């Protein structure tokens with residue numbers, strides 16, 4: 271029997287008929303009374319996706335469980351059942367069959383589509399509290415909220431499950447085999463959410479799968495919490511595979527971190543909200559400078575290597591920005607419809623303007639005028655040329671040589687100031703949910719997964735789902751249109767470009783994948799709304 275909650279969480283259970291009727295009426299969907307065929311596929315070998323199917327096109331993209339490769343593991347009652355704080359919560363434990371729909375905008379005849387396992391505490395756990403030896407590692411660039419996640423993992427393990435042995439791995443992945451660990455206790459992490467950075471340190475590079483798993487095995491660690499971006503999660507997935515190959519009872523859990531918000535599937539990544547808020551300060555400063563000086567342009571560079579979410583949201587929030595440039599939207603400088611023409615128009619009209627540029631924007635243009643740069647950082651990420659400095663120079667040169675107009679340009683690069691701040695209140699709550707979900711998942715025996723909200727519900731996601739592609743701003747989407755209409759900037763796109771953007775790759779849509787044939791639907795229903 272199927273039931274659909276308002277939030278999109280779908281429950282596969284033998285629930286009661288009254289609820290069934292209510293849901294059918296509410297959603298006007300004819301649901302036949304058949305039990306979904308769960309568990310049809312055999313337990314997977316490593317690195318194969320674990321997929322179950324049910325009726326009406328229902329698909330569960332499940333995450334691995336320790337019992338997939340270590341059968342007959344003993345279980346224990348969840349200690350939370352005796353926790354007074356949760357005593358009043360009705361149905362505190364998540365039903366093992368609860369799943370969350372990936373896409374919630376559907377048509378009457380839509381197949382039910384892809385679902386993910388709902389996160390949360392289970393009735394049975396696969397670790398005795400006294401036997402748990404957990405570790406936490408943070409990798410990649412800084413992001414507001416890292417300390418909050420650390421604090422909340424420690425708090426959840428300790429307060430909910432009575433776990434005492436928790437270690438921080440110092441300085442990212444390489445810390446597993448080259449550094450000492452830091453004992454993490456509730457006292458040690460008290461108040462760290464009010465500080466930026468990560469108390470256990472982070473790094474790029476230094477990933478050595480065998481050495482890391484040896485270290486996990488030698489230290490007797492059986493729960494590994496790995497906080498980091500796409501590179502980190504790829505590494506976490508390989509650690510899980512190696513742990514599984516060795517047959518270890520070790521839960522490997524990823525917590526996705528990216529200030530750029532470029533991780534797909536999840537609603538948003540932690541620290542993004544804080545970054546957008548903090549970016550307002552830089553934009554305000556640029557606006558104050560621009561307004562107070564004659565013919566002045568305030569130029570702000572914001573983070574966003576491949577995705578322009580911070581720039582787009584900061585622009586939309588501010589309303590003082592006249593032009594926002596992001597990696598997903600190519601632009602050009604010279605000629606009709608170009609950036610210089612628009613700047614000239616705005617300065618003539620208004621006497622000043624504010625431009626926001628994401629760090630990955632216009633890299634093709636920058637590369638044309640500077641020597642080719644193939645430099646990479648320690649993790650193998652391409653090092654970008656500074657588009658902010660390049661654009662400042664280009665604008666100055668153009669106005670000096672080509673026009674009568676004297677302009678004044680103030681350039682602000684707040685990158686490290688933004689990502690070094692502590693997370694704001696909303697990110698703190700979000701980090702708490704992520705950390706609690708991660709801990710519940712590991713204690714329940716799930717492994718090889720990452721956590722995150724899908725339509726507001728915390729889910730367990732297979733690693734491949736979040737590492738296979740990057741989340742990008744869809745420039746044929748309503749959100750980008752909202753942004754364009756707030757700045758009045760040119761779109762820099764011809765009709766031909768728009769048509770090509772559809773044919774190159776169909777934009778993501780809320781509708782299920784096999785309904786994406788008609789582009790008129792796609793433009794109406796997209797992921798960000």
Ligand SMILES: Nc1ncnc2c1ncn2[C@@H]1O[C@H](COP(=O)(O)OP(=O)(O)O)[C@@H](O)[C@H]1O
Nearest residue numbers: 409410474475477498499500501502504505649
């Ligand atoms: N494909 C990969 N496989 C395994 N480890 C990786 C991979 N890409 C990056 N890493 C490791 O993950 C860590 C963080 O990666 P990085 O790209 O710097 O940041 P992020 O995790 O934020 O993307 C580094 O220690 C790096 O060596």
Ligand SMILES: O=P(O)(O)OC[C@H]1O[C@](O)(COP(=O)(O)O)[C@@H](O)[C@@H]1O
Nearest residue numbers: 410411413499528529530573574575
């Ligand atoms: O200077 P660093 O430490 O290499 O980091 C710079 C990069 O990190 C970022 O802040 C993004 O990092 P994450 O997506 O991993 O959070 C980018 O915007 C920027 O290019």
Ligand SMILES: [Mg+2]
Nearest residue numbers: 410499500501
């Ligand atoms: Mg990355």
